[in-house]
Amino acid sequence: xxxxxxxxxxxxxxxxxxxxxxxxxxxxTTVVQLLNMVTVSDLGDDTEYSDIVEDVHEECSNYGTIVNxxxxxxxxxxxxxxxxxxxxxxxxxxxxxxAAVAVKELAGRQFSGHxxxxxxxxxxxxxxxxx
Numbered sequence: 001x002x003x004x005x006x007x008x009x010x011x012x013x014x015x016x017x018x019x020x021x022x023x024x025x026x027x028x029t030t031v032v033q034l035l036n037m038v039t040v041s042d043l044g045d046d047t048e049y050s051d052i053v054e055d056v057h058e059e060c061s062n063y064g065t066i067v068n069x070x071x072x073x074x075x076x077x078x079x080x081x082x083x084x085x086x087x088x089x090x091x092x093x094x095x096x097x098x099a100a101v102a103v104k105e106l107a108g109r110q111f112s113g114h115x116x117x118x119x120x121x122x123x124x125x126x127x128x129x130x131x
Contacts, residue, residue, distance in 0.1 A: 028100045030067070031126040032060075034089040035117040042112075043073050043086070055111075060091050063105055064098025072131075085131030092126065 034056075042048050049071070057069055070090040075081035093099040099120065107118040125131065 027120065028096050028103070029120045029122050030093050030096055030099050031121050031123055032091045032093065032099050032102050032106075033119045033121045033131070034091070034106065035087075035119065036114045037089055037111045037116055038071070038087060038114075040074050040087060043071065044077075049073065056089055056091070060102055060106075063093070063102035065094035066091055067094055068092040084129045088131060090121070090126060090131070092123075 037056075038052060042052060053069065053071060056071070057066060060066060060069070068091070070085075070092075072083050072085040072088065074086060075083050091099075091102065093102065103118040103120065106116050109116045121131065
């Protein structure tokens with residue numbers, strides 16, 4: 001059964017976080033990064049991965065035009081390859097206003113029993129796989 005979104009944010013939950021470094025400013029961009037939604041085992045299973053992509057696309061398209069949806073998958077079993085952004089979901093929107101709505105609406109919601117954390121990353125970091 002595919003994961004579902006809940007609607008309530010926990011009390012005191014911040015709607016979005018930016019860089020995890022202290023003192024940095026959160027600057028909205030067109031690229032939203034979703035954390036705490038998926039596990040490596042979810043991403044390794046082809047059927048589960050397909051369901052996640054479909055669910056995320058369906059929900060996130062409610063907030064604007066999706067230019068790109070990227071969910072890194074684990075390296076093949078037995079590989080020592082480190083996959084940048086593994087466990088994160090990236091959605092690029094057509095403009096910053098759409099991304100801002102998505103962050104506001106998604107942060108703190110439930111997905112498959114996990115509380116979603118929504119942040120921004122720069123377009124440059126996204127394009128260069130600097131997750």
